[in-house]
Amino acid sequence: MQDRWIGYPRNGETERTMGTTLRYFDDKTKLWRVVFVSPKYGSAVSLRGGVEGDRLVLRGTDAEGVALRWSFNEIQPNSFIWRGEASRDGGKTWRLEEEHHMKRRAAGGG
Secondary structure: OEEEEEEOOOOOOOOOEEEEEEEEEEOOOOEEEEEEEEHHHOEEEEEEEEEEOOEEEEEEEOOOOOEEEEEEEEEEOOEEEEEEEEEOOOOOOOEEEEEEEEEOOOOOOO
C-alpha cells in the first residue's frame, strides 16, 4: 500500500509539503514493514511491527536515533486514530507528536 501525505501551506509558507509511505506485510517475519519518506525534511524512516492488544504498533528510529512508535488505535470499519510518538530515553517515556483522526470517505471523494 502507498499513501501520499500532503500538507498545505500555513504560517506564511508558500509551498505544500509532501511525503509518501509504503507499507507491506512481510510474510517471512509476520510483521508489517513501513518506510516513510519526507523530501522537505530530508528524512526516510523505517518501522516494523504488528498487532499489540487491540491496536497495530510500528516501531523504529529516526535519523537522529530517537525511538519512534506509530500506532493505529480504535480501529473501526470506517475510522481509526493514528498516533505518532517519540522517546528520547530509550522507550521509558513517550511524547505524543502527532494524532490524526482518520475517516473513510465515500467513493469519488464525496
